[in-house]
Amino acid sequence: MQTALPAPAIRGYAEPVRRAPEVKVLGATRVLAKDEELFGEGDRAAFFYKVVSGAIRTSKLLSDGRRQISAFHLPGDIFGIEAGDEHRFSAEAVDEATVIAYRRCSLESFASQDGAFACQVVNAMMRSLERAQDHMMLLGRKSALEKIATFLLDLAERLGDDHVDLPMSRTDIADHLGITIETVSRTLTQLERQNIIELPAHRRSIQLTNKAALRRLDS
Amino acid sequence: MQTALPAPAIRGYAEPVRRAPEVKVLGATRVLAKDEELFGEGDRAAFFYKVVSGAIRTSKLLSDGRRQISAFHLPGDIFGIEAGDEHRFSAEAVDEATVIAYRRCSLESFASQDGAFACQVVNAMMRSLERAQDHMMLLGRKSALEKIATFLLDLAERLGDDHVDLPMSRTDIADHLGITIETVSRTLTQLERQNIIELPAHRRSIQLTNKAALRRLDS
DNA sequence: CGGGCCGTTGACTCTTGTCAATCGCGGTGG
DNA sequence: CCACCGCGATTGACAAGAGTCAACGGCCCG
Incomplete structure (x- = not known):
């Protein structure tokens, strides 16, 4: 792969x-x-x-x-x-x-x-x-929003691509960030509404449309 | 300072x-x-x-x-x-x-x-x-109560004494456990009310009266 | 006696968790 | 091919744990 x-x-x-x-x-x-x-x-x-x-x-x-x-x-x-x-x-x-x-x-x-x-x-x-x-x-010390922002930026950097192909489920993300799957989902939706990310139909990939905005959220 | x-x-x-x-x-x-x-x-x-x-x-x-x-x-x-x-x-x-x-x-x-x-x-x-x-x-993944319980037990073990002489302030504890000083304070008070710990007048030491109960809280 | 620092407590807010319903995709079998 | 099923994700309504803000208390020290 x-x-x-x-x-x-x-x-x-x-x-x-x-x-x-x-x-x-x-x-x-x-x-x-x-x-x-x-x-x-x-x-x-x-x-x-x-x-x-x-x-x-x-x-x-x-x-x-x-x-x-x-x-x-x-x-x-x-x-x-x-x-x-x-x-x-x-x-x-x-x-x-x-x-x-x-x-x-x-x-x-x-x-x-x-x-x-x-x-x-x-x-x-x-x-x-x-x-x-x-x-x-x-x-x-970080809020749910900051956690997600940090996570996405980190993943994008490690995978070397702004189009992050998430290998893991929402549950995995939640258990890594110390929040619930509902909060993960809501936060991603919120970021999508603000045009900071794009969530394609099959939810296992994320396009970081506005990395600068993400970095601002990242603290 | x-x-x-x-x-x-x-x-x-x-x-x-x-x-x-x-x-x-x-x-x-x-x-x-x-x-x-x-x-x-x-x-x-x-x-x-x-x-x-x-x-x-x-x-x-x-x-x-x-x-x-x-x-x-x-x-x-x-x-x-x-x-x-x-x-x-x-x-x-x-x-x-x-x-x-x-x-x-x-x-x-x-x-x-x-x-x-x-x-x-x-x-x-x-x-x-x-x-x-x-x-x-x-x-x-732990609640404030569990965090404090874990912290106290760990400290007691490392210092080798059930009478823990805290070297650090409430602020330090809070910043270590990812909560606020108010929550630290309230949680300690709660544990005292339940006779699980004793808080002497000068608040920098804690007696673990009921370690078994603490362990139960510790998850 | 007074001030500063640290800790405690109370009232209120708010973020996040909980519970539950629904959606949508993909696979499966009729 | 299509209906059904199951799973993961999303969404909403509500609850609760922890945060915020503010007042107060006790202690140390000048």
Whole structure:
């Protein structure tokens, strides 16, 4: 699906090294169907992952079912690294997706051998942390309108296109932004009425008609 | 606003740590007065830090002044590591505090030499990430009551005492939990009326009388 | 004694959540 | 081919949790 994208250069990840004889084959690719679970909260964290195509959501549940999606991981993103030996959140495919799985122990053993790879992983962690910190600001201090604006701009930037093809449902968006699907829907409609975005008939894509206005809302 | 403490408002860097001969001299200790800034959003990230005593808050501001405190760092915690060369949030002393500053370049250069230290730093980052993820759940999906319950239990655990001596103001708590000071105040009063906590006259400490009840509220 | 700061409380507002009805598309089977 | 069904999204009416604004209280400190 995302095949044609010139591998978001911003992220600067190398393609999985195939030739490079000095580096052993570290990862195995895995294809996931829509909503298929990659790992669950509490599973042994034997692997961590890199997204090749599609999107993965990582989330946590409260006992009564409330859900918080901590992040959507797009091609190039690394996720699922843990300090302990259990995954502390679950990961599912938002839509059909492909990932590369890396044995976790490789990380420790290769850390010294393959400095570049270790560095890449550490960088991925730092990027996750930065995203998490920005997202806390969003969750704790922004209004529904600001949340949606931030979300759309972020997605557009990461996908490198003003015509955002949403891989996720309204429910996913709501659970990521800490609001309800009704509020997501109402806010999008409101933005459409103000001619800031366009919502085509099949609701899974959004055209950002007026990015400047969105940025003004974004705080 | 620096409260007019008679103590020297600005204290420079002290001598490098002398004790702990097994650890190379990596850092310089620094003492901070209440509300003194350790670094600001956008400052060059030349150092990262470890808390020795007291508490440090790291926060971000929105253009209109809304603030989100991403974390309170207590003795032993490491914070301020960045992927880029700028700090992405600011750090201030909640109360009088002591930290050790580590040159950031030490990290890269010592990573190979001093595996143990590098490991400690990576672990600190992972712990930060875990905390951030838990906190996103709190910010996005918990009610004010649940937020306060979670906060009190977490603090009690980290400080290792059911009699929590709050180092921070109501404003700090509010900005950490994504609510207002009025809501913090009302919620604490409510918990007191239900005999779940006790609020002594000087409002900077809280006795957790009924932890079980708190845990039930915590979700 | 007076002022400032922090926290508490009350009255009211408003954003967002809840509940419920409806729409519209896509798939399926008659 | 078309009617039906189911699911996700939208919309409306209403409720409620939290925010806002304002007054007040207590404490520390000059």
